[in-house]
Amino acid sequence: MTEPDSTFAHAAGLLGRITEQLGTQLGHLRPYGHRPRKQEQEVPPPMNITGPARPALAVTAPTAPTLVAVGHGSRDPRARATLHRLLDRVRELRPGLDVRLAHIELNAPLLDTTLADLAAEGRDAVLVPLLFAPGHHVTHDLPAALAAEPTLRARVAEPLGAHPLLVEALADRLAQAGWDTEDATSAGTGVVLASAGSRDPRSGAEIRRIAALLGERLGGVPVVPAYTSAAAPTVPEAVRALAARGRHRIAVASCFTAPGLFATRAAAHAPWIAAAPLGAHPALARLVLHRYDGALRATTRERELATV
Numbered sequence: 001m002t003e004p005d006s007t008f009a010h011a012a013g014l015l016g017r018i019t020e021q022l023g024t025q026l027g028h029l030r031p032y033g034h035r036p037r038k039q040e041q042e043v044p045p046p047m048n049i050t051g052p053a054r055p056a057l058a059v060t061a062p063t064a065p066t067l068v069a070v071g072h073g074s075r076d077p078r079a080r081a082t083l084h085r086l087l088d089r090v091r092e093l094r095p096g097l098d099v100r101l102a103h104i105e106l107n108a109p110l111l112d113t114t115l116a117d118l119a120a121e122g123r124d125a126v127l128v129p130l131l132f133a134p135g136h137h138v139t140h141d142l143p144a145a146l147a148a149e150p151t152l153r154a155r156v157a158e159p160l161g162a163h164p165l166l167v168e169a170l171a172d173r174l175a176q177a178g179w180d181t182e183d184a185t186s187a188g189t190g191v192v193l194a195s196a197g198s199r200d201p202r203s204g205a206e207i208r209r210i211a212a213l214l215g216e217r218l219g220g221v222p223v224v225p226a227y228t229s230a231a232a233p234t235v236p237e238a239v240r241a242l243a244a245r246g247r248h249r250i251a252v253a254s255c256f257t258a259p260g261l262f263a264t265r266a267a268a269h270a271p272w273i274a275a276a277p278l279g280a281h282p283a284l285a286r287l288v289l290h291r292y293d294g295a296l297r298a299t300t301r302e303r304e305l306a307t308v
Contacts, residue, residue: 065124065154066098067292068114070142072131072196073106074260080107082258082279083130089285098123104137111142115149125154126295128288130257132160133206135198157295160257162209165287167217170210170253172283173275174218179251184219190247191218192238194266195255197227204231207255214253222247228262235269243271251275257284 067090071083080101087099102114111127118125127146129138142156160166171179174191183189193211198204207225215223222245226238233241235252242250252270256263256277267274278284 063123064097065126065296066100066118067094067288068100068102068111068118068125068127068154069288070111070127070129070131071101071103071107071257072137073103074258075106076258076260076264079258079260082277085280086130086257086285086288089280089282090288093285093289102127104141111145112148115145115152115154118154119149119152123152125152126157126292127154128157128291128295129159130288132166132195132210132255133198133200133203134159135196135200135203139200155295155299157291159206160284160287160291161206162213163287163290164213165283165290166210166278167213169278169281169283169287170214170255170275171217172281173278174251174253174273177251177273177275179218179273179275181219183249183251184221186249188247189221189249189251190242190245191215191221191223191251191253192235192242192266192270193223193225193253193255194235194263195225195227196262197229197231199230210255223253226266228265235266239269239271254278 069083069087069090071079074080080103083101087101091097091099100109100114102109102111104111115125127142129142131138138156138159146152146154146156170193191214193207193214195207204225207227211223211225215221222242224233224238224242226233226235228235239250248271250271252266252274254263254266254275254277256266258277258279260277263277
């Protein structure tokens, strides 16, 4: 082939490649007004992400209602400190839960102040009474305090009451005071279960149930409920009743959450050993959370029924 022929062939090949590329580019053009179909549209990258796309974060659950542990209040300075230790255990068991202490009387923070603070914060709450039976405080004082804060969404949980966790704490405190397994088989031992007392008959029935459960836990030892106020029998009367049955090795179990006047009076009447108040016992902390969770479940059921 001559040199001109070679040059012509080269030019023709170059023109062919240009034509091919131009055709490809024209194929991407669309008439004015044409909108690409959905599958052709390019998905824009997420905003504010400079690197590779990150996986979507899980939806955060709504904030759990505040647990307000409601104690009676006491002039004994040990009482408030003891309840704070109990609530520290509750926080350890449920990290992240807002747990607050309030008192019905005598100690700060008072319940009405705590509820007003929660209402101002827009929080929901569950009140857990640090009380053992449905007496006047549980059935009247706590509902009245909630009624005074109508914008606050809250409910009152059941009192600590007759529950295996409470019995575990009572038995453990007796063991710490000197009760052992041999005492369970002795014909001369007995226990007085001392508590505050109430004129509400439901309160007495609940304390009797606690006494029965504690007797079973101790292997059948007789456990007699007694009260430091408002109800009978008193602790001395219960001691005499056990002694009349031939039970002279008598222990006093302390059905109190913290030290105070009533717990001290009850312990003073113990012929043998007196258990300490339940205080920051681990089983009591678990029971506080159990009552809190029970109130939450009841709230959920009520809302579900309301939507039916």
